[in-house]
Amino acid sequence: MATTLPRALPHLDERQTAMLAEMGIAPWWAPRALLPQPRVATAAAERAPEPPALPRPPAATPATPPAVPPTSPSKPTVAPPPVASAAPVHPHDAAAALDIDALDWDALHAAIHACQRCALAGCRRRAVPGVGDRRPDWLIVGEAPGEEEDRQGEPFVGRAGQLLDRMLAAMGLRRGQGVYIANVIKCRPPRNRNPEPDEIARCTPYLLRQIALLQPRLVLAMGRFAAQTLLAEGGCDSPDTLLRTPLGRLRGRVYTARLAGLALPVVVTYHPAYLLRNPADKAKTWADLCLALDTAEALHRAAPGAAAGIGV
Template identity: 60%
Template sequence: MALDDIALEELGLAPRWVRKGVAIAAHAGAQDVAADVEPTARVAEAAAAQRTVEPAQEDAVREARAARSQQAARFEAGPASTVEPQPESLQEAKATPAISSDEPPPFTEDDFAWFDAVAEPALPADAPAPPRAPRDDIAALDWDALSERVAGCTRCRLCEKRTNTVFGVGDREADWMLIGEAPGENEDRQGEPFVGQAGKLLDNMLRALSLERSQNVYIANVIKCRPPGNRNPEPDEVARCEPYLQRQVALVKPKIIVALGRFAAQSLLKTDGSIASLRGRVHQYEGVPVIVTYHPAYLLRSLQDKSKAWADLCLARDTWRGAARVDR
């Protein structure tokens, strides 16, 4: 019997009847062939045994092959292809990344979801309001509030050694405003600007113009506290104190300002020019005409410059009269 016929007979597909001679010959040949086939069958069985895998592994292999086929198909179809659902076993394998036992699990957005849900603690009904930053509202103060603010001022370190603040004195609705530099020893003691011999000389200068300290004249200083040793004030001290002077000018609304001394002129006009370069001209401060002249204390030491100071006061008087005519 041929090898094909033997295989068919083993599978149950051989004919049920054969000729007698053929059957005898086939039986004899089958014994010979079986001797040859038996070693081959053993080899085939051993190879098949090596290829045998567990059913669960066969399912995983088939699913992996199917997944690779689907990925290849999507790649060939392009980005518009529809992603088909994957087997649950593969989805679980992809969704669960391998995490080392030595490393902490990665954070996710859900880990902090509780933080947003925590309500802020409510303040008690009688709890005081949180303190507010102090406002620099000097420009809105009236005379009394401004005077009180200057008396308690601690904006710079000059407050540490003062005896009194020197706010100002005179007619608060005056046309003339005289501005000096800073209080001296006598001013610090009495709390009033231009006292002592320099104050007496200033009063004489005002009388020459038919003016008085308490009538149509207001007198103030750039700095409200005495610098130690009568030194010149520092730039930061001027900057911290200037809002008080600006408010005084705004409240008085003078027609003319006379700057007494180099420091007062430089502070008002924001310049480092000398008295000689600033005299004889009309300047402006906060929209008000400014005339620069010598400080009365300087004139006590330099009598020859009194005539120059008188010329400056005459220029101030003419400027004031011109402003008065314009207002009419």
């Protein structure tokens, strides 16, 4: 069963992909744009004549039917089972047909844990939907689960999670109190490799549904995959431009993203795992967090009742 998905980027053919590879540029991310295209029948195929009908055999001369021996009551005649006429549905297609936008929290978590939308389902230990306050002011969005997250089923654990907790504490926030934490990708890529465009495209609807249910006041995007996905889905810039823009040039400003029907401020910063490898950029990250805090304070002044839980 083919599934039609919206496209946000032009499809890269083999020649364009090879040119990018020669220049040392890997198409490491795209929103729901690089999914395999559904097969479309060509006009020539539509005009192809139908095969000629086979001639009917001549009618047989009626004959006296042979005598049929009576059926023994101890051996009743059993009709053969019906032959299935439809081909089996591929699990990826069946999962893609799920109406994610209609799921509540329990159904959404169940769908993520049972998801078969991409190949990552076959190598995960546990899916990682997200954790935290379901009526948050702050939504923290990372990239993909790592080894510890895959083992525990919770985002941002291990050393990167400890650093995130210290960052939140410096802003006067705590995990689970006015804060929800999630990833763009809900299953760990093998050996912590970068997620593929198809994997991001198939997983993004889960994140968008989480945003619709959470109704956060502010989004903090940590890492290039989180930033590129949220800004592209939110219409902040063209996907082509975002693919060419390094993360360092995306930070330092507040974006207004249209996500799940909401106009949300988005601040971009580095991922804690990156900061563990590049501690010199912690100062830039602190500047990003201060920008997020200033934005939260402005929201609080604009609507103090609605933003009472924002840490400032």
